[in-house]
Amino acid sequence: MAKNFIQPGNVLTIPAPAAVLSGGVVVAGDIKGIAQGDAATGAPVDVATAGxxxxxxxxxxxxxxxxxxxxxxxxxxxxxxxxxxxxxxxxxxxxxxxxxxxxxxxxxx
Structure with a gap:
């Protein structure tokens, strides 16, 4: 594996652009996916970007x-x-x- 590899990117941890419930759609610029847990605005949320x-x-x-x-x-x-x-x-x-x-x-x- 290359030394500069970070992660597969199927799930990203980002600051929630708005309050979201688990299973809700998250749109942060061109990042689009499904929240894997509840999060308040600005709190970290895991977002599935595939599937x-x-x-x-x-x-x-x-x-x-x-x-x-x-x-x-x-x-x-x-x-x-x-x-x-x-x-x-x-x-x-x-x-x-x-x-x-x-x-x-x-x-x-």
């Missing part, structure tokens, strides 16, 4: 397999609307409009 996660979604939105999934911070829900929202990843299975959640593979970028 597949079930996230609550806007009820009217439907997702096809492989569709881009965005995060609407204002509602705290996944959405298919790109404008004004943050790209999280892609749907790993279809989620019809009447479903409460969508399974998302995080993009990790």
């Amino acid at each position: 597949v996660w079930s996230l609550p979604k806007i009820a009217a939105n439907a997702f096809a397999l492989g569709a881009k999934v965005y995060w609407a911070a204002g509602t705290g829900l996944a959405t298919s609307t790109a404008s004004g929202n943050t790209l999280l990843g892609v749907a790993v299975e279809a989620a019809p409009a009447d479903s409460a959640s969508v399974k998302v593979r995080l993009s990790g970028f």
Whole structure:
């Protein structure tokens, strides 16, 4: 292993940009992931930046397999609307409009 290797980066410990509960979406600049514990604003929080996660979604939105999934911070829900929202990843299975959640593979970028 190279001497300058630090970590795989699948889980990062960062200051929480806002209060978050375990399992909640964290967006800190281009770091996007899922909180692995509760944290107050500014407190350290472990954020998973990879994997597949079930996230609550806007009820009217439907997702096809492989569709881009965005995060609407204002509602705290996944959405298919790109404008004004943050790209999280892609749907790993279809989620019809009447479903409460969508399974998302995080993009990790």
